[in-house]
Amino acid sequence: MKSNQDRRTLTLTEYATMSFSSQEIPRDLGEVLWREYGSKIAVEFPSPKTDHQWELTARGWVGYIPLSPELGFSMQPKVSLDNLFRMLEYAYRLESFEFLNDLTGCQSLEEFYERLANVLAKRVLDRARKGFYRAYLAESDNLPYVRGRLDMRHLIQRPWTAKLHCHYEEHTPDVEENQILAWTLRQIARSHLCSKRVQPTVRRAYQSLRGLASLHSFSPRDCVGRLYNRLNDDYHPMHALCRFFLEHSGPTHEMGDRTMLPFLVDMARLFELFVAEWLRAHLPSEFMLSAQERVVISDAEHLHFNIDLVLSDASTGRPMCVLDTKYKAKETPDPSDITQVIAYAEIKHCNSALLIYPQPLSKPLDASFGKIRVRSVTFSLEGDLEEAGRLFLDSLISNQAA
Numbered sequence: 001m002k003s004n005q006d007r008r009t010l011t012l013t014e015y016a017t018m019s020f021s022s023q024e025i026p027r028d029l030g031e032v033l034w035r036e037y038g039s040k041i042a043v044e045f046p047s048p049k050t051d052h053q054w055e056l057t058a059r060g061w062v063g064y065i066p067l068s069p070e071l072g073f074s075m076q077p078k079v080s081l082d083n084l085f086r087m088l089e090y091a092y093r094l095e096s097f098e099f100l101n102d103l104t105g106c107q108s109l110e111e112f113y114e115r116l117a118n119v120l121a122k123r124v125l126d127r128a129r130k131g132f133y134r135a136y137l138a139e140s141d142n143l144p145y146v147r148g149r150l151d152m153r154h155l156i157q158r159p160w161t162a163k164l165h166c167h168y169e170e171h172t173p174d175v176e177e178n179q180i181l182a183w184t185l186r187q188i189a190r191s192h193l194c195s196k197r198v199q200p201t202v203r204r205a206y207q208s209l210r211g212l213a214s215l216h217s218f219s220p221r222d223c224v225g226r227l228y229n230r231l232n233d234d235y236h237p238m239h240a241l242c243r244f245f246l247e248h249s250g251p252t253h254e255m256g257d258r259t260m261l262p263f264l265v266d267m268a269r270l271f272e273l274f275v276a277e278w279l280r281a282h283l284p285s286e287f288m289l290s291a292q293e294r295v296v297i298s299d300a301e302h303l304h305f306n307i308d309l310v311l312s313d314a315s316t317g318r319p320m321c322v323l324d325t326k327y328k329a330k331e332t333p334d335p336s337d338i339t340q341v342i343a344y345a346e347i348k349h350c351n352s353a354l355l356i357y358p359q360p361l362s363k364p365l366d367a368s369f370g371k372i373r374v375r376s377v378t379f380s381l382e383g384d385l386e387e388a389g390r391l392f393l394d395s396l397i398s399n400q401a402a
Contacts, residue, residue, distance in 0.1 A: 007072045012041065012058040014078045014267065015328070020054040022046045029067055030054060037065060040250070040264060041073070060328060063248065064110045065262040066192050074110065077267060079358075079381040085112055086385050088265075090281070091273035092244045097237035110193060113263050117188045118198045120241040121205035123234070124181055128208040133177050133232040136169040177235050178213035180223060182206065184242040186215065187249050191261040220247040268327035272308055275325050275356060275379055278389050279309070284397070288314040295347050307344045311400070320400055321345075321352040329357040333365050338374055345372045352399065356392075375399060 034043040044055035142163035154165040185206040223243035250262040297303040309323035322344040341353035365376040380388040
């Protein structure tokens with residue numbers, strides 16, 4: 001079985017069109033790429049129009065697609081890898097769990113993925129040595145003996161039944177805390193992105209949970225907002241890592257007898273999460289921030305908005321400004337984006353709306369539409385992110401004072 005290191009890899013750069021000869025990509029694999037990942041990579045088949053070459057363009061996604069045991073695609077970001085890793089640490093709050101020593105020196109996004117997988121697997125194995133977390137779960141069953149509370153009503157209705165229907169509590173490790181770990185480790189193992197050095201550790205960690213935690217599907221949102229106590233507090237960083245892996249595991253595809261999972265990061269979504277978490281960490285105390293605020297427009301029609309960010313006065317709760325992140329910068333804002341933030345501002349009854357871009361627009365926006373003022377601001381992803389964040393925050397606060 002070929003490992004990730006044995007697979008030939010073709011490299012794409014975000015939003016750049018790259019050409020490859022028809023010999024580099026067999027037609028059947030090109031069709032799989034177009035069919036399975038056309039929303040992530042624009043695929044132009046060899047034709048006279050393309051000078052009989054493949055033309056591929058990454059559509060704002062970065063990561064790795066193990067298309068077959070022989071061929072994979074690495075999609076590199078426009079931003080530097082150091083800044084990309086810093087964005088991921090902020091977005092998924094990994095910096096608060098002191099993973100940084102394990103991540104220094106990563107040379108690629110695939111290596112970053114592998115090192116995080118190794119961190120998660122080692123932490124699961126460490127917990128296995130201590131014993132996995134257990135909790136009491138309510139159970140009901142027909143037993144040959146009394147356990148817990150006997151169901152008298154059931155006994156009266158069915159006096160001929162030989163077994164006794166009892167309600168009791170089972171002290172079990174088969175709880176969501178462990179099930180999330182098992183599901184995530186299984187997904188990592190199926191990705192085939194870990195090298196021969198790390199894959200055995202991942203499999204060993206997964207096997208430590210087999211027979212203890214049943215396998216159920218979990219989403220990234222299942223990993224956040226959980227309650228922890230002194231018995232399972234070390235699960236918090238592990239679940240943060242699980243969220244990272246589950247959010248960036250693309251749809252499964254099969255090649256031969258192998259099931260594969262890609263590692264895909266939506267840069268627009270990452271930029272949104274990064275800006276939100278950076279602001280949470282650095283906003284002055286007089287401001288309050290809410291992210292992905294859901295506003296229902298019509299219950300009957302099931303219509304709603306999800307507003308990226310809402311900045312409010314912490315003392316009164318009054319919305320001061322709506323903010324919308326736009327990862328792909330153009331010369332000028334898209335009219336539909338302007339219309340969108342105006343609608344957000346109207347709904348929140350505030351007079352200020354900001355469009356946030358990762359680089360300065362050649363024609364910045366500062367215009368009023370009725371009572372609502374719409375401006376473009378920049379959170380640069382080049383150079384020092386902390387310095388760029390401070391400049392962005394200064395601009396944000398000065399906009400509220402204007």
